[in-house]
Amino acid sequence: MNKLKNITYAIVDIETTGGNARGSRMTEIAIVIHDGEKIIDRWESLINPEQHIPLAIFALTGIDNELVADAPVFGDIAQKVFDMLDGRIFVAHNVNFDYSFIRHQLEEQGYKWTARKLCTVRLSRKIRPGFRSYSLGKLCDSLAIPISNRHRAGGDAEATAILFSSLLQWDTEGALDDMLKKAAPDQRLPPNLAPEDFKALPQHPGVYYFMNQYGKVIYVGKAINLKKRVASHFTGHNINKQRQHFLKEIYHITFEVCATELMALLLECTEIKKLWPAYNRALKRFEPKFGLFKYEAQNGYLYLAVGKLKKHCQCIQVFNMEYDGVQVLRQLMVNFELDHRMCTFGATEIPYASRGCADQPELPEVEKHNAQVELAVDHLLEQQPTFVIVDKGRTPEERSYVWVEQGNFYAMGYLDEYTQLESMEDIRSSLQRYPGNHYMMQLINAYIAKYPRKVTYVNDCQKAVVLPELTGDSDEESLILF
Structure with missing residues (x-):
């Protein structure tokens, strides 16, 4: 039973035009005030969202444009909402969703409001673990809690209030008190994430994986401190649609410890390339655009060309800018006396080296030319360090x-x-x-x-090697001696 004194709870449910506070609006709100023992007040209202209500929302809630046509806009009820919520614990099923809408629309009306949050999904997982689903409808069915007028704010808020009262009665271990502590980490976690996954994270460098309910990796990240970095994903008041969907999809976290930040960075890159997670976007933009290619034409001559990279095409060297590739090929042509007619310099219509050359001598012998091309390529590769x-x-x-x-x-x-x-x-x-x-x-x-x-x-891979002792400080330089 709750031992906290002089605390009241505002149990809230809303209906909206969509899934995120930045692009959608509330169409209905219900607030039930609970003093820790019983319900002491309740209020609900339709809201004119001042935007079109999608057909899919009407099919789910029964709220359409006609129903809210004469309802107050949020600005008309903002003071009432603020007065009922101010100074109270904000309670909701999947609390971050309701909280993000209300806080955003209150801010638009000039109200500076924050509140301590309590999620009945998380509280239910702690007090009554083991259910397959913790959605409001299925949880109420499992616990024999009556629920009527489903997917309407008043009906869902009333069912959440009954659930909350029952959880208070069943809470013999002080789960509610623990969750209301200011630093309680569970309150910041996504609603579907198992708390033990977060608790298992070490404070070491490594790579972490967010997984959805089917076990598919949806995000890969690297960290110097795994626990601290993962926690940062769940803090702050970000109402972006992508982030709201992202948090809802996180069901599990796994990780791999790495010795250094460099190892973590490299592993992150390889895992993103292998798994191609839906929510990883930044590293997908860092691929070079151009390459130096070698190919044999039907006439038997080997050609060198600078061109755009394509998937699964092998090239000798890659470049961020076409100009860099042109300069490398031009230098090879000069140093190894390659025939300019077998060198293609990117998107230019006329080969770079042949501009202004009126005389066109006979083509060189195939074998001699190809040997020079191979020699040039070998030289270029040898210049790349191992x-x-x-x-x-x-x-x-x-x-x-x-x-x-x-x-x-x-x-x-x-x-x-x-x-x-x-x-x-x-x-x-x-x-x-x-x-x-x-x-x-x-x-x-x-x-x-x-x-x-x-x-x-490394010049000769067969040389014997002696490795010195390393200290525990990753920033201290070390040396391999031969």
């Missing part, structure tokens, strides 16, 4: 490794201190292979610019 980054591991007994092969991210992983390493090839073959991309190399290059002594450039 190196390994060594840093601390997830435990004092292991180390983390990031392997870059000819300028491309190749592999990463962890090896414990008891692993016998006879050569650099032993390290390379022991790590997990991952597909890389241009953005991941940007991350790696930024890291090695900051910590150059953590990097060893």
Whole structure:
């Protein structure tokens, strides 16, 4: 039973024109005042939303444009709503939905209002665990709570009030008191997320996964502190439609601890590329647009060309700007005396190197030309560094490794201190292979610019290697010695 004194609760339900407060409006509101023992007041009203009510909303609630035509607009009842809510605990089933609408529309009318929130979905999960569904209708059916006028504010608010009274009677462990504590983390969590998933998060670097009710990953993120970063998703008063839908879809969280922020960043990139989660958008924009390609034409000659990247097309090197690719190809053409007629410079109509050249000599021998092209490509690849980054591991007994092969991210992983390493090839073959991309190399290059002594450039993979002891400080530089 609730032990908190002199506290009253405003149990609220609303009907709306849509699913988010920024683009939708309320069409009905009901408020039931509860003193912790019984209902002491109730009020409800239709609201003219001053916008069209979609047919799907009418089918669900029975509220249409005609029904609210003569109803007050929200500005007419804002003072009444504020007076009933002010100074009380705000209670609702899936509380953040109702709270976001009311707070937003009160702010539009000039009322500065915030309240401590209590979600009856979360309270029900704590006091009466084990039900398959905690939607208001199914929960009331399971608990034999009468509910009439379903999907109307008055009927749902009345049923929530009866549910709330029952939960107070069943609360023998003080769950309500715990949830009302100012710092109670459960109050910030999405309504469908199991609290134990959040509690299991460590305060270490890593990658976290938000999953929907079917176990499908809908978002992947990286963190220096997993618990702190995940909690930040659930704080603040953001009424954006995408965020509201996002929070509703989160049912589970899983995670993987990483030794360093760099390892977390790289793992995040690979997981987004593999899973392509619905709510990850930022990293999808970091792919380069152009590449340097090599191909053999029907005449038998090898051609080099700068062009736009397409999915599943292999290229020699990628570029953010077409100009950068043109400069690389032009330098190869000059250094290796490649025939300009077999070099295509991006979108220009006339090959860059042939402008102003009136004389067109005979084509070179196929074998000689192709050998020069292969030599140029090999030289370009050799200029791309192969190196390994060594840093601390997830435990004092292991180390983390990031392997870059000819300028491309190749592999990463962890090896414990008891692993016998006879050569650099032993390290390379022991790590997990991952597909890389241009953005991941940007991350790696930024890291090695900051910590150059953590990097060893590899010229001969058969050389013996001696690894020094690493301290627990990830910022302290280390060195691989040969």
